[in-house]
Amino acid sequence: MRLYDKFSRLASEREQFRMTGINPFGTCIDEVFSATEGRIGSQKVILAGTNNYLGLTFNVQAIAEGQAALANQGTGTTGSRMANGSYGPHLALEQEIAEFFGRPSAIVFSTGYTANLGIISTLANHNAVVLLDADSHASIYDACALGGAEIIRFRHNDAKDLERRMVRLGERAKDAIIIVEGIYSMLGDIAPLVEIVDIKKRLGGFLIVDEAHSFGVMGATGRGLAEATGVEQDVDIIVGTFSKSLASIGGFAVGAQGMEVLRYASRPYIFTASPSPSSIATVRSALKTIAAQPELRQKLWDNAVRLYEGLEKLGYELSSHISPVVPVIIGAKEEGLRVWRELIAAGVYVNLILPPAAPAGITLLRCSVNAAHTHEQIDAIIQAFAQLKK
Numbered sequence: 502m503r504l505y506d507k508f509s510r511l512a513s514e515r516e517q518f519r520m521t522g523i524n525p526f527g528t529c530i531d532e533v534f535s536a537t538e539g540r541i542g543s544q545k546v547i548l549a550g551t552n553n554y555l556g557l558t559f560n561v562q563a564i565a566e567g568q569a570a571l572a573n574q575g576t577g578t579t580g581s582r583m584a585n586g587s588y589g590p591h592l593a594l595e596q597e598i599a600e601f602f603g604r605p606s607a608i609v610f611s612t613g614y615t616a617n618l619g620i621i622s623t624l625a626n627h628n629a630v631v632l633l634d635a636d637s638h639a640s641i642y643d644a645c646a647l648g649g650a651e652i653i654r655f656r657h658n659d660a661k662d663l664e665r666r667m668v669r670l671g672e673r674a675k676d677a678i679i680i681v682e683g684i685y686s687m688l689g690d691i692a693p694l695v696e697i698v699d700i701k702k703r704l705g706g707f708l709i710v711d712e713a714h715s716f717g718v719m720g721a722t723g724r725g726l727a728e729a730t731g732v733e734q735d736v737d738i739i740v741g742t743f744s745k746s747l748a749s750i751g752g753f754a755v756g757a758q759g760m761e762v763l764r765y766a767s768r769p770y771i772f773t774a775s776p777s778p779s780s781i782a783t784v785r786s787a788l789k790t791i792a793a794q795p796e797l798r799q800k801l802w803d804n805a806v807r808l809y810e811g812l813e814k815l816g817y818e819l820s821s822h823i824s825p826v827v828p829v830i831i832g833a834k835e836e837g838l839r840v841w842r843e844l845i846a847a848g849v850y851v852n853l854i855l856p857p858a859a860p861a862g863i864t865l866l867r868c869s870v871n872a873a874h875t876h877e878q879i880d881a882i883i884q885a886f887a888q889l890k891k
C-alpha cells in the first residue's frame with residue numbers, strides 16, 4: 502500500500518466523482534458510430550468533444566488504405582525508426598509532409614507527445630534557455646524537463662512579457678528557444694505570432710510552433726497559424742500531430758535540412774517503436790484529402806461560428822474569439838460535473854476540464870466542432886445547452 506500512499510488524496514477525490522455518476526476521467530465511449538456520433542452506456546450522443554477537426558476518422562478512402570496497409574505490411578513494425586521500424590511508407594510520408602509545408606525536412610514520430618519530446622528535449626539541453634508560453638501543453642514542459650534546459654515562462658499570449666524577458670537575457674537571447682502553440686487546446690485562442698516573430702527578428706532566438714490544433718484548421722492550405730499569419734519563413738520548426746485533423750496517431754516536425762541530425766541524437770525518436778503501417782497509411786490518405794478538399798476547413802469554421810453564436814445567444818460565458826474549440830466557462834468543479842453529466846443525458850458529449858488542466862483555475866466544458874457535424878447536430882448541441890438554462 503505504501504507505494505501509493507502519496508496519491509491517497511487524488512484517489513479519494515477521483516473516487517468521489519466516480520461514485521456520483523459517469524466518470525469524467527477516462528469516460529468510456531462504448532461505441533463509435535461515425536466522426537460525430539457514439540454511445541456512452543445506454544445513451545446515444547453527439548460527439549462534441551474530440552480533436553477530429555476535419556471529421557476524417559471515418560473517411561472511406563483512409564479506411565481502405567489503412568486496411569490495405571494492415572494486410573500488406575502487418576499489424577505493427579515492432580521496432581524504432583532507428584532500427585527496424587522505418588518502412589518505405591514512413592519515408593514517403595516524411596517526403597509528403599515536407600512537400601506539403603514546402604520545407605526541406607520532415608521527421609515522423611510515434612505521437613505528437615513524442616514529437617515535442619523528441620525535438621525539444623534534444624535541442625533544449627542543459628546549456629539552453631527556453632522561453633515558454635505559460636499555458637504550454639504538458640508535452641512541451643516535459644520535453645524541457647527531459648532536456649534539462651533553463652525554462653523561463655512568459656504570460657500566456659503576452660508578446661510584451663516575452664520581449665521583457667528576452668531583453669533581460671541580454672546576449673543569451675540570441676540563442677534562446679521560443680516555443681508557442683498555434684491554437685491553444687483549452688480556450689481555442691491563438692498565439693500572437695506576428696508580434697513574436699518581430700521580437701525574434703529584433704532580439705534573436707529560434708522559434709518552434711506546435712501546430713497540433715491548428716494544422717488542417719488554419720491557413721489557406723491548412724498548414725496552420727504560421728501560414729495564416731504569413732510568417733512561415735520565420736518559424737524554425739513546426740511540430741504537429743497525426744491525432745487531430747489527420748485523424749490517426751503519430752506526430753511530426755518540419756524544418757531546415759539541418760534538423761535531420763536530430764534523428765541520431767533524439768532519444769524519444771530512437772527509443773520507441775514507430776507508428777504502425779496502418780496508421781501511416783491513414784495519415785498519408787488524410788493528408789491528400791486535406792490538400793484536395795479545402796472546403797472541409799470552410800465547413801469546420803462555419804460550424805464553429807454556428808455553435809459559438811448559438812451558445813452566446815443563450816448567455817453562456819465563452820472565450821472572446823471564435824474557434825473550432827468553444828470553451829463554455831462554468832463556475833465551480835461540482836457545477837461543471839453536474840452540467841457535463843446532464844449534457845450526456847441530453848445526448849451531447851463534451852470534455853469536462855477541471856483545474857489544473859484548465860488555465861487560470863477555471864472549470865470549463867470544452868466543446869469542439871468538426872467538419873462532419875451537420876447543422877442539425879450543431880443545433881441539437883445548442884438545444885441541449887438551452888435545456889440546462891431552464
Ligand code: PMP
Nearest residue numbers: 612613614638640686713742744
Ligand atoms: N501538443 C499539443 C498542443 C496538444 O494539445 C497535444 C495533444 N492534446 C499534443 C501536443 C500531443 O499530441 P498526441 O496526442 O498526438 O500525443
